[in-house]
Amino acid sequence: MKQVNAGTGARANHPFERCFHNLGEHSLDDALGALKGAAQSEQCSLNAYDWAQQALPGAELKPGYGYGTVEELHRIYRRDFETSRVKDALREN
Numbered sequence: 001m002k003q004v005n006a007g008t009g010a011r012a013n014h015p016f017e018r019c020f021h022n023l024g025e026h027s028l029d030d031a032l033g034a035l036k037g038a039a040q041s042e043q044c045s046l047n048a049y050d051w052a053q054q055a056l057p058g059a060e061l062k063p064g065y066g067y068g069t070v071e072e073l074h075r076i077y078r079r080d081f082e083t084s085r086v087k088d089a090l091r092e093n
Helices: 028-039 048-055 070-092
Strands: 020-022
Touching (some): 028 048, 028 070, 048 070
């Protein structure tokens, strides 16, 4: 799910990957699916760090993202994702 920047050939990180030091053995798709499922369930009020430890064992959530709830983590990811999409669209034009 990583995209290659056309100009440099470097790989661009997905916005959700920026929330983690590493995803451990988990794929980005697995992590996103787990986050979406948790945000849409009763787990949305769980502490984000506790959720990541349970749902994605071995993944290391960055400390700044672990203080809020799962719902807040989902909101942060969505905001970063939308910002990235807008920036990419503006670069193409």
